[in-house]
Amino acid sequence: MAELQDQVVADEDNALEEEFEVSPDFMEVEKLQDAGINNADIQKLKSNGITTVRVCIEKSLVFLGPITMIYNDMQAVQMTTARNLAKIKGLSEVKIEKMKDAAGKLLPCTFITGTEVESRRKSVVRISTGCKEFDTLLGGGVQTMSITEAFGEFRTGKTQLSHTLCVLAQLPTSMGGGNGKAAFIDTEGTFRPDRIKAIAARFGVDGEAALDNIAIARAHNSEHQMELLNHLAARLCEERQYRLVVIDSIMALFRTDYSGRGELADRQQKLNQMMAKLMRIAEEFNVAVFITNQMCADPGGGLTFVADPKKPIGGHVLAHASTTRLYLRKGRGETRVCKIYDSPDVPVDTLGITRGRSRSPRVASGM
Numbered sequence: 001m002a003e004l005q006d007q008v009v010a011d012e013d014n015a016l017e018e019e020f021e022v023s024p025d026f027m028e029v030e031k032l033q034d035a036g037i038n039n040a041d042i043q044k045l046k047s048n049g050i051t052t053v054r055v056c057i058e059k060s061l062v063f064l065g066p067i068t069m070i071y072n073d074m075q076a077v078q079m080t081t082a083r084n085l086a087k088i089k090g091l092s093e094v095k096i097e098k099m100k101d102a103a104g105k106l107l108p109c110t111f112i113t114g115t116e117v118e119s120r121r122k123s124v125v126r127i128s129t130g131c132k133e134f135d136t137l138l139g140g141g142v143q144t145m146s147i148t149e150a151f152g153e154f155r156t157g158k159t160q161l162s163h164t165l166c167v168l169a170q171l172p173t174s175m176g177g178g179n180g181k182a183a184f185i186d187t188e189g190t191f192r193p194d195r196i197k198a199i200a201a202r203f204g205v206d207g208e209a210a211l212d213n214i215a216i217a218r219a220h221n222s223e224h225q226m227e228l229l230n231h232l233a234a235r236l237c238e239e240r241q242y243r244l245v246v247i248d249s250i251m252a253l254f255r256t257d258y259s260g261r262g263e264l265a266d267r268q269q270k271l272n273q274m275m276a277k278l279m280r281i282a283e284e285f286n287v288a289v290f291i292t293n294q295m296c297a298d299p300g301g302g303l304t305f306v307a308d309p310k311k312p313i314g315g316h317v318l319a320h321a322s323t324t325r326l327y328l329r330k331g332r333g334e335t336r337v338c339k340i341y342d343s344p345d346v347p348v349d350t351l352g353i354t355r356g357r358s359r360s361p362r363v364a365s366g367m
Contacts, residue, residue: 041090127169127244127288128176129161130203131353134338138324139346141176144243144288147278147321149250151293151312152328157336157353158292159190161328162246165290166214167199169244178288180243181213183235185228187252191216215242222253222270229277236285245281249292250274251313268317275321293318 085096126141135141142148142165150158166184171177184191196214197207215235219225225247236242251271258267282289298309312318312325319325325341331352339350 123286125173125178125243125286125288126176127165127178128171130164130168133351134353135176137338137340137346137349137351139343142244142288142290143324143345144178144286145283146323147275147282147289147291148324148326149291149293149312149318149322150326150328151295151341153295153310153330156328156330158328159248160195162248162290162292163192163195164199165244165288166246167196167203167205167210169288170205170210170213171203178243180241180287181215181239182244182246183215183217183232183242185217185219185225185232185245185247187219187225187247187249189218190248219253222257222274225253226270226274226277229274229281233277233281236281236287240285242285243287245278245287245289247278247289247291249294250318251293255294255313268315271314272317272321275318279321291322 082093082096085091086093123145125144126135126139127144128135128141129138138148150161152158162184166182168176169178169180169182171179173179193211196210200207200210217228217231219228232245254267254271258264278289278291281287293312293314295310296313298311312327319342322342324343324345327339327341329337329339331337335352335354337350337352340346340348342348
């Protein structure tokens with residue numbers, strides 16, 4: 001068995017080298033000081049989850065020197081609306097207007113070619129699910145820089161698939177992994193260290209090392225869940241070795257905190273903000289965001305002769321925000337069926353996963 005460090009995460013130098021090759025360029029928000037922003041305002045940004053200066057520049061630009069730093073800073077200002085900047089305590093309208101004017105002069109909004117988009121997409125990393133057929137269904141695995149949603153009723157394998165991805169994300173890229181760490185936000189109290197050890201043993205990884213490379217947080221309400229995302233953004237900025245973020249599940253606490261049609265609009269607005277933050281995290285840090293979702297019964301489904309009257313919760317907000325949607329359902333016996341419900345990368349297709357001697361992940365015993 002290889003050394004522990006080689007099994008799970010490469011050494012720091014190799015990790016930083018790979019990050020330069022596959023991760024989008026970004027800087028810490030402290031670099032804003034070079035553009036004339038005082039440290040007090042920077043701390044206000046960090047307390048509101050703005051921890052990086054996101055860049056989307058051509059490879060011919062190096063991120064060294066004050067000119068490029070100012071270039072990056074102004075683009076970050078353009079990404080945030082004035083209304084959201086005004087919500088940060090201590091930023092006046094005059095200060096925000098000056099920042100916006102400077103951003104517009106230094107970095108006018110423009111289009112890029114399809115070739116440039118293709119070049120940027122080469123940085124996407126695909127994390128294996130542990131099953132070759134499943135990976136083929138997903139076009140190579142769970143992609144970084146995107147949100148993958150797996151929804152289904154209870155005991156269809158959502159949580160087990162989440163555990164499996166947390167282990168496989170730590171494997172080298174040559175073995176289908178992400179060569180990084182994983183972050184797990186648990187909203188239902190379903191994270192089990194024993195399952196991590198069992199999955200790690202199957203792939204020849206030390207169980208204790210696998211657990212050490214997973215950051216777990218227990219969310220207790222929807223507001224706490226949003227706060228954890230802010231803390232996570234700061235953690236990802238400080239430790240650039242993360243490749244996977246898991247939320248199991250995304251809607252559980254929203255169903256508890258908001259009830260009835262009277263609070264539906266507020267719930268959907270908060271959900272939309274959370275999904276936008278997740279997408280920004282995925283793109284800035286080149287991580288794969290994997291979320292699970294629950295289902296509900298459609299009262300009118302039986303009247304329209306629909307074969308499956310159940311539907312995922314979260315409505316159109318969650319449906320549009322998720323890049324790839326997976327529908328997990330129970331088949332015959334211990335068989336679980338996964339269907340590509342929606343994806344911009346792969347066509348709609350279905351795969352049956354059975355527990356047994358195959359190399360398929362044991363999603364049949366899911367929670």
